[in-house]
Amino acid sequence: MKRGYPKSPSASVEPPQSRTKYNPNGDGNFLEDESTKIFARKVADHYSARTNQTLEERENSPIIHLKKLNNWGDAVLDLGCGKGGDLIKWDKAKVGYYVGVDIAEGSIEDCRTRYNGDADHHQRRNKFTFPACLICGDCYEIHLDKVLADDSPFDICSCQFALHYSWSTEARARRALANISSLLRPGGTLIGTMPDANVIIKKLREAEGLDFGNSVYWIHFDEEFSEKKFKSSKPFGIKYKFHLEDAVDCPEWIVPFHVFKSLAEEYDLELVFAKNSHEFVHEYIKKSEYVDLMRRLGALGDGNQDQSTLSQDEWEAAYLYLAFVLKKRGQPDRTLVNTKREGADAYIKGGHNVH
Structure with missing residues (x-):
């Protein structure tokens, strides 16, 4: 059942600055609690339960243009790879090797199916040109540098709409960044998208209660945040419930x-840029090559018969996110190669679960 909410104006908000450091001695003093594991399992179960859609079902999605907007020989590590929705893009980019990690067992199976062309609606596609390894595991808990010792280093780490799930505790956030840093080569790049904390908190404070949204999404905060104030000394574990039509319905966490x-700087990852999705689109839509790209992806229709574009509600949902790029300190060493870049089919490393 869709919820109806009054529309709110979209306006970019600059992120606040702070010199505060959190536990510079590392994550050794932080332990997982049982509630965090329960919420991680809820996220995994949610995405495992989502079935693969046919092309017709996907095109009929109420957020199809939003999905397509988000889809904008290196070795790629894809954290939170889901069902492999980005495989075609990596193939077009002519990457040399791909490793996908996701907490949801069902998603990893679907990703393998998509890669190998076993699903009926993917039969018409040729095999992917790059070898792939898939891992089912919580990449915010396991030590991926040990699991992927023979597969690293990576040139690119991609984490799309997933890194904020690590922000339930400082230990998980640090494990996420430690994994990324240890697996990227010097000069390697982390690209990602995450919810824009400034936008979400701004919308919360503008709302009459603890809920806000429109026809395609809604966000709910629990009563503990009834005053709509957040302590700078406690930047982790700020949980809310997020629902996005035909995509997401699970707990998420604010990432200041x-x-x-x-x-990230503590793990040798330096910010290159960060932009809210609205700012990002407005900047790149001025360049014809990027307009053509978004049309090919279907976010803006095809410019010919299909003149459709994002609805106003989809555009407001896009405002909830920001894109970011970080680079690992150091100069690239091209003598480093990984040893597992052969093979035709995606395989699941270590069975269905890696801890």
Whole structure:
């Protein structure tokens, strides 16, 4: 059942600055609690339960243009790879090797099916040109540098709409960044998208209660945040419920971006840029090649018969996110190669679960 909410104006908000450091001695003093594991399992179960859609079903999605807007020989590590929705893009980019990691067992199976062309609606596609390894595991808990010792280093780490799930505790956030840093080569790039904390908190404070949204999404905060105030000394574990039509219905966590930037620097990851999705689109839509790209992706129709574009509600949902790029300190060493870049089919490393 869709919820109806009054529309709110979209306006970019600059992230606040802070010099505060959080646990500079590392994550050794932080332990997982049982509630965090329960919420992680809820996220995994949610995405495992989502079935693969046919092309017709996907095109009929109420957020199809939003999905397509988000889809904008290196070795790629894809954290939170889901069902492999980005495989075609990596193939077009002519990457040399791909490793996908996701907490949801069902998603990893679907990703393998998509890669190998086993699903009926993917039969018409040729095999992917790059070898792939898939891992089912919680990449915010396991030590991926040990699991992927023979597969690293990676040139690119992609984490799309997933890194904020690590922000339930400082230990998980640090494990996420430690994994990324240890697996990227010097000069390697982390690209990602995450919810824009400034936008979400601004919308919360503008709302009459603890809920806001429109016909395609809604966000709910629990009563503990009834005053709509957040302590700068406690930037982790700020949980809310997020629902996006035909895509997401699970708990998520606020990521204050200035804290994320500061924490990433401790792991030799330096910010290159961060832009809200609205700002990002407005900047790149001025360049014809990027307009053509978005049309090919279907976010803006095809410019010919299909003149459709994002609805106003989809555009407001896009405002909830920001895009970011970080680079690992150091100069690239091209003598480093990984040893597992052969093979035709995606395989699941270590069975269905890696801890």
